[in-house]
Amino acid sequence: MENIVEFKNVSKHFKDFSLENINLQIKQGLVTGFVGANGAGKSTTMKLMMNLLQADEGEIKVFGKSYDNNNEKEIKERIGFVYDSNIFYESLNLKDIRRIIAPAYKNWSDKQFYDYIKLFELPLNKAIKTFSKGMQMKTSLALALSHDAEFIMMDEPTAGLDPVFRRELLDILKDLMADKRRTLFFSTHITSDLEQIADQITFIQRGKILFNESIQDIQERFALVKGKANLLNPSTEKSFISVKRSSNEFQALTNNAEEVRKSFGDQVVLENATLEDIMYYAKGARHQYV
Numbered sequence: 093m094e095n096i097v098e099f100k101n102v103s104k105h106f107k108d109f110s111l112e113n114i115n116l117q118i119k120q121g122l123v124t125g126f127v128g129a130n131g132a133g134k135s136t137t138m139k140l141m142m143n144l145l146q147a148d149e150g151e152i153k154v155f156g157k158s159y160d161n162n163n164e165k166e167i168k169e170r171i172g173f174v175y176d177s178n179i180f181y182e183s184l185n186l187k188d189i190r191r192i193i194a195p196a197y198k199n200w201s202d203k204q205f206y207d208y209i210k211l212f213e214l215p216l217n218k219a220i221k222t223f224s225k226g227m228q229m230k231t232s233l234a235l236a237l238s239h240d241a242e243f244i245m246m247d248e249p250t251a252g253l254d255p256v257f258r259r260e261l262l263d264i265l266k267d268l269m270a271d272k273r274r275t276l277f278f279s280t281h282i283t284s285d286l287e288q289i290a291d292q293i294t295f296i297q298r299g300k301i302l303f304n305e306s307i308q309d310i311q312e313r314f315a316l317v318k319g320k321a322n323l324l325n326p327s328t329e330k331s332f333i334s335v336k337r338s339s340n341e342f343q344a345l346t347n348n349a350e351e352v353r354k355s356f357g358d359q360v361v362l363e364n365a366t367l368e369d370i371m372y373y374a375k376g377a378r379h380q381y382v
């Protein structure tokens with residue numbers, strides 16, 4: 093499977109925060125969900141992908157090309173970056189925006205644009221400032237699709253949307269992905285959206301990628317483990333990413349369910365871990381795990 097994006101040992105340092113040694117591959121035709129706590133580095137990673145920020149170390153390739161050698165325009169033609177807020181001058185309407193944006197793209201299709209505007213039920217003549225958050229999100233998506241973007245990147249597209257529109261948006265995204273020609277990468281805090289649509293999950297924590305795996309692998313490897321607290325000692329605890337104790341019992345997260353099954357047998361109970369469980373336990377992780 094082709095890599096649409098590839099990060100090799102990428103680092104970016106700010107005064108109080110660093111993205112460290114990021115290795116990441118985004119595969120063609122898949123939906124990859126990007127999760128991590130507030131401030132974990134998701135937007136920074138996406139800005140690096142868009143060349144809105146430049147890495148201090150390492151190599152970034154998009155469609156197999158780096159941003160040097162005057163490749164930027166060619167790469168950007170093929171990306172639709174869906175922002176989470178209105179980036180256009182607010183008194184413009186959709187007709188004005190089309191007039192400004194269309195000439196910038198070789199692959200622009202007016203037919204696609206008007207088809208999506210109709211599908212998304214957006215008004216052409218109303219100022220963008222009157223649009224709801226959901227309408228602004230649809231506008232960004234319609235623009236990305238009108239230049240036939242192969243790689244669609246969205247920063248928290250479902251944040252602040254009502255549940256009905258969220259589901260509609262997920263349906264639209266599922267339809268777009270049906271022919272596997274496009275690749276979708278989006279950040280979110282709403283893990284239930286990912287359970288509906290994602291093939292792959294990239295998990296970032298404090299500037300480090302903890303894993304980038306298929307949903308199936310995550311479901312197989314990760315589990316919540318429950319048992320009596322007297323089973324815990326420094327050696328057995330090594331099987332767990334993090335452990336929460338109450339007086340006589342513990343609950344823990346493992347990323348190696350099979351090993352835990354072998355070593356603890358029926359002394360413990362294993363349950364499927366949701367993405368939310370993984371995020372919750374990973375916050376208290378005692379060590380780096382991949």
Ligand SMILES: Nc1ncnc2c1ncn2[C@@H]1O[C@H](COP(=O)(O)OP(=O)(O)OP(=O)(O)O)[C@@H](O)[C@H]1O
Pocket residue numbers: 106107108109128129130131132133134135136137
């Ligand atoms: N230009 C910048 N200069 C200095 N620090 C920055 C800059 N951009 C981001 N940061 C810092 O980098 C860290 C990561 O920010 P980032 O926006 O990437 O996180 P995030 O995972 O997208 O968070 P959220 O889920 O809250 O949107 C934060 O501590 C932020 O303050």
